[in-house]
Amino acid sequence: MSNDNIVLLEIYRQMVRCRLMDERVWLLNRQGKAAIVASAQGHEACQIASVWALDRTKDHFFIYYRDLCVLIGLGVSVREIMLGYAAKDGEPLSSARQFPIHGASRSHNVVNLSNVVGTQIPQAVGSALASKMRREKGITIVYFGDGASSVGDCHEAMNFAAIHKLPVIFMCENNKYAISVPLSKQMAIDSIAGRADGYGMPGISIDGSEASRFLSDVKKKLEMITLSTKKSQES
């Protein structure tokens, strides 16, 4: 089997693992045993493929509350995550003291996250600025929802990142709703990626349920970012 196929198979394994875990957590929630849950169902392919497109040993991951599968992709175990939902000791992100899957893990390169929508976006841009100033190779990826893409933090962060040509990927997981508010009531445009033009950086829309296309498109984007950051470091 080719290396590419081995990676795709592993991505698929992790997607199935996440879906089964997510379904189980929902059952526990309905039984009153898991207090609060933000489902990642339907987000599995893009979340896991995004991790495989990057380098877990040197890149920085700024996740949000829906990124259960990113954590699995980064190597947090199902057991560790379930301990969080059950509020038991041994969970590595916050020792189960926070909302499940919140907290930080240095060994997994996950930075602490807030439940307040959009706050991780300027923080991620700060991390990318630090990488650039220290001439480190790592890049930063920040995840957020379509609703978060409308908050002020997001606009300020994108503007700053584009001006300074920072090594950062903004990954919007567009599930077309911010709680019960549909996309058409959140913005007057069709493509969130189209906004990138306005900041002066490239933006692409990818089908988030297509892991292999996602993987190759994110890798292409990474090459562009590395090139552009290198050029701006030289100038």
Ligand SMILES: Cc1ncc(C[n+]2csc(CCOP(=O)(O)OP(=O)(O)O)c2C)c(N)n1
């Ligand atoms: C600043 C702020 N405003 C409102 C909320 C309440 N809230 C929690 S999730 C959410 C919807 C976010 O939607 P989106 O960014 O599309 O992410 P999704 O949950 O769809 O993945 C809102 C408004 C919040 N947590 N923070």
Ligand SMILES: [Mg+2]
């Ligand atoms: Mg949404």
